[in-house]
Amino acid sequence: MPRWMLPLALVGAALIAVPLLATLLRLDWSRAPQLLSSPAALDALSLSLRTAAAATILCVLLGVPLGYALAQWRSRLQPTVRALILAPLVLPPVVGGLALLYAFGRRGLLGESLHALGIEIAFSTAAVVVAQTFVALPFMVLAVESSVGALTGHHESLSATLGASRTTTLRHVTLPALRPALITGTVLVFARALGEFGATLTFAGSLPGVTRTLPLEIYLQRESDADAAVALAVMLVALAVTVVALAYRPLARRAP
Amino acid sequence: MSRAAAAVAAAAVAVGLTGCASADARHELTVYAAASLTEPFGELEAGFEAAHPDVEVTVVHGGSSSLAAQILEGAPADVFASADEAQMRVAAPEISGEPVVFATNTLTIAVPRGNPAGIAGLDDLADGSVVSVICAPQVPCGAATLTLAQSAGLTLRPASQEGSVTDVLGKVATGQADAGVVYATDVLREPAVAAVDIDGAHAVISRYPIATTARAEDSALAGAFVDYVTGPHGRALLADAGFGAP
Structure with a gap:
């Protein structure tokens, strides 16, 4: 590395590390246990964990087949469809929330039919899970797609030659090969779901115990009790650092 | 060039x-x-x-x-x-x-034009049968809403507590909610909503x-x-x- 790059690298590191450390320094350690165990904080934490877990399961169930299909699909339409599916990666979440509203909201494209069936998604915990799945799914799709793309296909062909069905091949040959990608994808999807804010606020609203997840609670507490917001924020920072350390460890090891 | x-x-x-x-x-x-x-x-x-x-x-x-x-x-x-x-x-x-x-x-109830849920007063927002949104108690309109509901002896059951009165108004104007508690002035500036008066609204002046x-x-x-x-x-x-x- 040329020496002139070092100062720039340090500025980059400081830009990320300083705010995170500043949050830590802002924490009132003596009040932290009490702030973190308040009913509002526990409600938000429990809701966040439950909805993020549900969204993660949905992302695995839907994202693995979708990533697999995208990797194997040969069509002129593939790049367009792929771009559409991966759009939530870079879309502002509030735009995602509006899009969900126009689809599943009471006056949305599907909302009226769902309403007729007696299904109301808006303002419910289900809406939180849908919003989280919407923003997190592309992470799983991308992880699976790039991993399937890297497979040579030799083992699958061999398995088929030996008379294994496609599902048997998937279970005993392909999935074990995808294991690192599945683990990374699952951890990232869970973290993204846990951190979801914009789409949830826009699409699901904010009600304690029902739709007010940790990020929404932090946003509201920031206005009335900054210390409580900081305590919750530090908890999410710790969680994010742990998750990234876990998810990116295999990649770091593989790097030269 | x-x-x-x-x-x-x-x-x-x-x-x-x-x-x-x-x-x-x-x-x-x-x-x-x-x-x-x-x-x-x-x-x-x-x-x-x-x-x-x-x-x-x-x-x-x-x-x-x-x-x-x-x-x-x-x-x-x-x-x-x-x-x-x-x-x-x-x-x-x-x-x-x-x-x-x-x-x-003062506070009033905003409903989508035509009042599809037939909201008549604040007590309709307490029985949980309609989708209503209010401000969170941490912000001024929510603090006033809480005071007004308490003085009427009601516990409101909203579908969501929003961070600002414009968010409440938006959810009613787009028909996401049947009713929302907002300021009387908010109803005047949003053509997609109508007002339903709250009895005793003048007891809580912002x-x-x-x-x-x-x-x-x-x-x-x-x-x-x-x-x-x-x-x-x-x-x-x-x-x-x-x-x-x-």
């Missing part, structure tokens, strides 16, 4: 320079105002600029609690107009002088204070804006928008 590019670059530099020069010659005034003041403050901004041609006023709207928190963190506000006195007290360390109450407001901030660069100009809002012209504009006199 390269000459054209050079000309474009020169023009861009010239525009940039004149842009800077004109900004230096003009005075800038930044006003932080409660979300419910969006309508009248747009007109107040235009009126003040017409009276002071060398002044560029920028109004930043948001939930009062959010604005107060930003002012405490050093946001570049010269004037703060809050939807209640509690949030003005939160911002007090950064406020100079005594805040002046310049307007009052008082809007305005003050200049300690960090205002031109405190005389900031003071002039406060005087304009509290003066006859400001009063008339606020009355037109449905706000009560202090």
Whole structure:
């Protein structure tokens, strides 16, 4: 590395590390246990964990087949469809929330039919899970797609030659090969779901115990009790650092 | 080709320079105002600029609690107009002088035009049979809503508690909610909603204070804006928008 790059690298590191450390320094350690165990904080934490877990399961169930299909699909339409599916990666979440509203909201494209069936998604915990799945799914799709793309296909062909069905091949040959990608994808999807804010606020609203997840609670507490917001924020920072350390460890090891 | 590019670059530099020069010659005034003041403050901004041609006023709207928190963190506000006195007290360390109450407001129920859920009063929002949204108790409109519900002996069962009154209004205007508790003035500015009166609404009056901030660069100009809002012209504009006199 040329020496002139070092100062720039340090500025980059400081830009990320300083705010995170500043949050830590802002924490009132003596009040932290009490702030973190308040009913509002526990409600938000429990809701966040439950909805993020549900969204993660949905992302695995839907994202693995979708990533697999995208990797194997040969069509002129593939790049367009792929771009559409991966759009939530870079879309502002509030735009995602509006899009969900126009689809599943009471006056949305599907909302009226769902309403007729007696299904109301808006303002419910289900809406939180849908919003989280919407923003997190592309992470799983991308992880699976790039991993399937890297497979040579030799083992699958061999398995088929030996008379294994496609599902048997998937279970005993392909999935074990995808294991690192599945683990990374699952951890990232869970973290993204846990951190979801914009789409949830826009699409699901904010009600304690029902739709007010940790990020929404932090946003509201920031206005009335900054210390409580900081305590919750530090908890999410710790969680994010742990998750990234876990998810990116295999990649770091593989790097030269 | 390269000459054209050079000309474009020169023009861009010239525009940039004149842009800077004109900004230096003009005075800038930044006003932080409660979300419910969006309508009248747009007109107040235009009126003040017409009276002071060398002044560029920028109004930043948001939930009062959010604005107060930003002012405490050093946001570049010269004037703060809050939807209640509690949030003005939160911002007090950064406020100079005594805040002046310049307007009052009351609460009402906003329903989508045609009132599809047939809302008749505040008690319809307490039985959980309709989808209603209110402000969170942490923000002024939510604090007032809570006081009003308690004085009526009701426990509201909202589908969502929003961070600002404009978010409540938006959810009703788009038909996401059957009803929402907002300020009386909000219903006047949103054609997609109608008002359902709340019995005893006048028992809970929201008082809007305005003050200049300690960090205002031109405190005389900031003071002039406060005087304009509290003066006859400001009063008339606020009355037109449905706000009560202090």
